[in-house]
Every structure is written in C-alpha cells, then in structure tokens.
Amino acid sequence: MKVSIVIPCYNAEKFLSRAIRSATSQRFPRDDYEVIVVDDGSQDHTCDIARDYKSEIVLVRHDENKGLSAARNTGIRMARGRYVLHIDADDYIDQDLAFIEHLHLSLNPHWGAVSCDYYLVNEDEQHISRISGVGYPIACGIMFRKDALVDIGLYDEEMKMWEDEDLRLRFMKHHHIGHVELPLYRYRKHKHNITNNVEQGDEYRAKLLAKHNE
Numbered sequence: 001m002k003v004s005i006v007i008p009c010y011n012a013e014k015f016l017s018r019a020i021r022s023a024t025s026q027r028f029p030r031d032d033y034e035v036i037v038v039d040d041g042s043q044d045h046t047c048d049i050a051r052d053y054k055s056e057i058v059l060v061r062h063d064e065n066k067g068l069s070a071a072r073n074t075g076i077r078m079a080r081g082r083y084v085l086h087i088d089a090d091d092y093i094d095q096d097l098a099f100i101e102h103l104h105l106s107l108n109p110h111w112g113a114v115s116c117d118y119y120l121v122n123e124d125e126q127h128i129s130r131i132s133g134v135g136y137p138i139a140c141g142i143m144f145r146k147d148a149l150v151d152i153g154l155y156d157e158e159m160k161m162w163e164d165e166d167l168r169l170r171f172m173k174h175h176h177i178g179h180v181e182l183p184l185y186r187y188r189k190h191k192h193n194i195t196n197n198v199e200q201g202d203e204y205r206a207k208l209l210a211k212h213n214e
Contacts, residue, residue: 002082003033003098003143006075008068009050009089010040015188016049018125022092022186024056028099034058036075041065046089069155069163076149085143090188092125093141097184101143104180112148112175116141118185130183139164141185148175169212 005023009016016037023035039047039061050059060074076084083105087093097116104114115133118141122128133141152170159166171177 001032001034001080003028003085003102004075004079004081004083004146005033005035005085005087005098006038006072006079007035007087007089008038008040008071008075009042009046010065010068010071011042011044011046012089013042013045013049015090016046017052018092019087019089020050020053020057022095023087024053025095026093026098027095028102033098034080036060036078038062038071038075040067040071067157067160069157069159072163073154073157076146076154079146082146083143084146084149086140088140088187090190091140092186092188094184094186097141098143100180100182100184104178105143105145108178110176111178112171113142113144114178114180116180116182116184118187119183121186121188123188123190125186125188128189131187132181133185134179137164137168138185138187139167140187142177144171145175151175166212 007019007023026033035057037050037057037059039050041062041064047061060078072086083102101114101116105111115137117130117133119130120128152174155163155167
C-alpha cells in the first residue's frame with residue numbers, strides 16, 4: 001500500500017459522495033491506495049452514504065463527535081500507506097492528484113510532504129479562483145509521509161480550529177514541504193464551512209499564537 005486517502009466527515013451528507021468518488025477514481029493503481037472515511041459521530045445520513053461505498057472504502061465511526069483533529073488522527077493511525085493525503089468531506093480532488101504527488105515524494109526523498117495549488121469552487125462546483133497552495137496553504141491536498149506525521153505527534157486534538165496551521169508549523173520545524181504548481185485540489189466555499197465561525201476561529205487563533213510564541 002503506497003497511499004492512504006483520509007476523508008474525515010461530520011454531518012456531511014450533502015457533499016460526501018462527491019469527495020469519495022473523487023478519491024476512488026484516481027488515475028493511480030487501485031491496489032496501491034486505500035480510501036479511509038472517518039465518520040466523526042454524524043447525526044445525519046453521512047454514515048449511510050459512506051456505507052453505499054463499503055466495497056471501495058474503509059469506514060470507521062466515532063461514537064461521538066470528537067472534532068476534526070481527532071478524526072484525522074484516527075485516519076492516520078489506521079493508514080496502511082507510506083503516504084497520507086487528507087480530503088475534507090465537502091471538497092474533492094483532481095483524478096491525477098495521487099499520482100502526481102506520489103511521484104514527487106518518491107523522487108524527492110528529502111521532502112516530508114508535498115502540496116499543490118487549488119481551485120476555490122462554489123456549491124455547484126463552478127470555479128471561482130485559482131489559489132496558490134504556498135501563498136495560502138490549507139490542510140488538505142497535501143501528501144505527507146506517514147512516519148513524518150507520527151514523528152511530530154500528529155494533530156493536536158485540543159485545537160478545534162486552526163489545527164492545520166498548528167500542524168504545519170510543527171511539521172516545518174523538522175521536515176520540508178515541497179510544492180507542485182498545479183491546481184489539483186478543489187476547495188468548496190459554502191455557508192456551512194467551519195471557518196465561517198468567526199468567534200470560535202478567533203479563540204483558537206489566539207491559542208495557536210500563544211502555543212507557538214512560548
């Protein structure tokens with residue numbers, strides 16, 4: 001197993017199917033990668049939708065909602081692949097992402113991870129803008145070496161927001177993140193994005209700053 005694609009989800013019934021289809025239809029040998037869906041205690045039909053793909057994915061469910069960091073960590077711990085790639089349940093990926101990022105990591109052994117550019121899309125999957133993954137990094141669309149993630153202690157489960165920036169800062173102290181200047185990820189903008197919670201976002205941004213300025 002070369003690559004593990006992890007999709008954490010919570011009450012994501014509207015978009016999850018698209019994320020799973022994009023993961024299972026990669027132009028990459030199917031025996032060389034797995035798709036792990038982590039249902040973080042959803043209370044809608046998210047788990048039922050995931051079960052529709054039970055022959056193509058590995059499904060694990062948290063009995064209660066533990067947060068995005070915990071769901072990602074569950075997926076990483078279960079991963080059999082040498083490399084781990086995260087997709088948010090409301091996003092999706094280009095069919096060549098796994099192949100291209102795996103190739104770059106394989107040929108650059110000094111890289112701990114590789115990122116890509118991405119398109120911001122609306123709910124109808126219409127492209128709004130292309131965004132640099134270097135200038136405006138996000139948590140997903142990055143392929144990590146699993147042993148490098150384990151080395152830094154995975155995601156901090158106390159960080160309910162800004163967990164991606166926290167991990168990135170810790171990761172870059174020890175490992176290089178390379179970049180592919182291709183828009184291989186699709187970041188969906190909609191009214192239910194967790195980043196729309198401004199008050200909670202400010203709270204955890206303050207925690208992030210305090211943590212890294214110690």
